[in-house]
Amino acid sequence: MSSQADINKLFWHSRRGMLELDVLLVPFLKEAYSDLPDEDKQRYERLLECEDTDMFQWFMQKSVPEDPDLARIVKIILDRVQPKYD
Structure with a gap:
């Protein structure tokens, strides 16, 4: 997906109506x-x-997706919002 219409569609699908998800997915x-x-x-x-x-x-890291592809994108999103400490 790369057209503006496709991005708009993704934007509306990213708005879930649950604040905890919206603050992760939309940004x-x-x-x-x-x-x-x-x-x-x-x-x-x-x-x-x-x-x-x-x-x-x-x-909320209470479970992990069984599907490795979904687990990967969840990790990418979580890594983006969680500070990394060395």
Whole structure:
């Protein structure tokens, strides 16, 4: 997906109505999505097809997606918002 119409569609699918998800997904889409490799963009699009309750569990780190592709995009999003300490 690369056209403005496609990005707009992703934006609306990224708005979940659950604040905890919205504050992760919307900024990620606006600020990081365009820099992702195509494979990770596809993973993000698949992530948006998941249930909010599942995503909430993943982003609150109470569970991990069984699908390795979904686990990868969840980790990418979490790594972006969590400070890294050495």
